[in-house]
Amino acid sequence: MQYPIGDVRSRFLNLGEQSLRRAGSGREARQIKTVGVLSPHPLIHLGFISHPARQKQLRDLSLKIHSHPELGFKEVKAAAWLSQYLEQNGFSIERGTCQLATAFRGSYGKGRPAIAILAEYDALPELGHACGHNLIAGSAVGAAVASKAAIDQLGGSVLVIGTPAEELYGGKIIMAERGAFDNVDAAMMVHPSGHDSATIQALACLSLEVQFLGKAAHAATRPETGINALEAMLLSFAAINSLRQHIEDKARIHGIITEGGEAANVVPARSAGKFLVRAEDNAYLDELKERVLDCFVGAATATGARLEYQWGKERYAPMRNNPTLAGLFQQNMQSLGRKVELTASGRVGSTDMGNISQKVPSIHPTVAIVSAEVASHSPDFALAAASEAGIKGMLDAAKAMAMTVVDLLASPQTFTKVKEEFGKADS
Numbered sequence: 001m002q003y004p005i006g007d008v009r010s011r012f013l014n015l016g017e018q019s020l021r022r023a024g025s026g027r028e029a030r031q032i033k034t035v036g037v038l039s040p041h042p043l044i045h046l047g048f049i050s051h052p053a054r055q056k057q058l059r060d061l062s063l064k065i066h067s068h069p070e071l072g073f074k075e076v077k078a079a080a081w082l083s084q085y086l087e088q089n090g091f092s093i094e095r096g097t098c099q100l101a102t103a104f105r106g107s108y109g110k111g112r113p114a115i116a117i118l119a120e121y122d123a124l125p126e127l128g129h130a131c132g133h134n135l136i137a138g139s140a141v142g143a144a145v146a147s148k149a150a151i152d153q154l155g156g157s158v159l160v161i162g163t164p165a166e167e168l169y170g171g172k173i174i175m176a177e178r179g180a181f182d183n184v185d186a187a188m189m190v191h192p193s194g195h196d197s198a199t200i201q202a203l204a205c206l207s208l209e210v211q212f213l214g215k216a217a218h219a220a221t222r223p224e225t226g227i228n229a230l231e232a233m234l235l236s237f238a239a240i241n242s243l244r245q246h247i248e249d250k251a252r253i254h255g256i257i258t259e260g261g262e263a264a265n266v267v268p269a270r271s272a273g274k275f276l277v278r279a280e281d282n283a284y285l286d287e288l289k290e291r292v293l294d295c296f297v298g299a300a301t302a303t304g305a306r307l308e309y310q311w312g313k314e315r316y317a318p319m320r321n322n323p324t325l326a327g328l329f330q331q332n333m334q335s336l337g338r339k340v341e342l343t344a345s346g347r348v349g350s351t352d353m354g355n356i357s358q359k360v361p362s363i364h365p366t367v368a369i370v371s372a373e374v375a376s377h378s379p380d381f382a383l384a385a386a387s388e389a390g391i392k393g394m395l396d397a398a399k400a401m402a403m404t405v406v407d408l409l410a411s412p413q414t415f416t417k418v419k420e421e422f423g424k425a426d427s
């Protein structure tokens with residue numbers, strides 16, 4: 001059965017409040033059915049995420065992941081717990097999908113349209129879940145299981161794609177290359193943040209590893225025989241600092257020195273560093289790449305040190321936010337009482353979801369779990385990821401994603417619009 005989209009939403013909006021108050025009451029749930037509320041939106045509230053026992057399961061799952069932080073590609077426990085939860089809720093599971101041990105693919109329903117909800121569950125070195133990926137995981141499986149009622153009524157399938165190693169290796173980039181998103185019609189995930197926003201700005205990003213090879217010498221007695229690799233690195237930083245004044249606003253270049261000599265009385269024979277170059281789009285990243293490299297080449301020429309470098313294999317693509325998907329998510333999240341901006345005012349770096357958004361119509365909204373001043377990747381954010389506000393954000397994100405799945409399944413016209421926007425170069 002298919003419902004016109006406006007109809008679905010108006011039924012939800014008219015009855016959502018009542019439905020929420022009535023959640024858990026069998027008699028009233030029946031009453032709502034008898035007055036003809038067949039829209040899956042209230043079913044999501046009544047039947048799944050608003051049920052205290054279901055909420056507790058999602059809370060426990062996300063807090064368990066939070067208290068067992070695992071780094072990228074080592075998320076063995078998290079992947080197992082999430083897969084098990086989905087399996088217990090009627091999903092078919094493919095473990096170790098895309099030849100990645102901690103990736104998985106859960107599916108419910110058959111065929112197209114296939115809507116993917118992405119789960120991240122990796123932690124950060126030292127800081128644990130300071131990016132809140134435990135909440136991303138909980139909201140993804142919660143939304144997917146809540147969508148089952150809609151799949152049963154409207155057809156299609158909902159997938160949970162477990163994407164490891166977002167922080168360190170860009171697991172989604174590898175999975176996209178290995179075909180994980182080839183038969184997917186739309187993709188979404190929600191990231192915890194200091195803002196409620198339906199879209200994000202994420203930059204194209206490429207890593208660069210550099211080393212200079214010089215010649216060691218006594219720094220006092222025979223400095224004229226040495227070639228100073230550390231000076232080459234310092235000159236590179238000076239050149240990049242100069243370059244930075246004359247690049248586009250959103251572009252970023254930043255790096256660290258990982259090796260700069262062993263002893264103060266020895267001319268360093270080797271220096272090494274790691275850098276990231278980011279830009280708003282791939283074309284400008286290509287341009288910037290050459291200009292950054294020139295900074296190192298110039299420093300090598302000036303000092304006589306030999307330059308060796310290697311660009312990262314995986315390029316993080318910029319995020320393409322699908323306007324219609326973002327609009328649906330915004331309205332759904334607002335129906336839960338949040339004020340959600342459509343255009344992100346918060347800053348982000350880069351995400352491997354950007355690569356998915358280049359292949360499939362996608363959104364990567366953010367849900368506020370802290371005030372805007374608290375930065376992610378900080379100890380305070382790690383605390384927030386296990387707080388009541390964090391759990392509430394996770395549950396709201398799960399509901400709003402499930403409602404967005406319903407909107408897409410209920411209205412083929414809307415889905416067509418999503419695809420048309422994706423087909424245009426600048427959406």
Ligand SMILES: [Zn+2]
Nearest residue numbers: 131167376377
């Ligand atoms: Zn992060």
Ligand SMILES: [Zn+2]
Nearest residue numbers: 131133166191
């Ligand atoms: Zn993150």
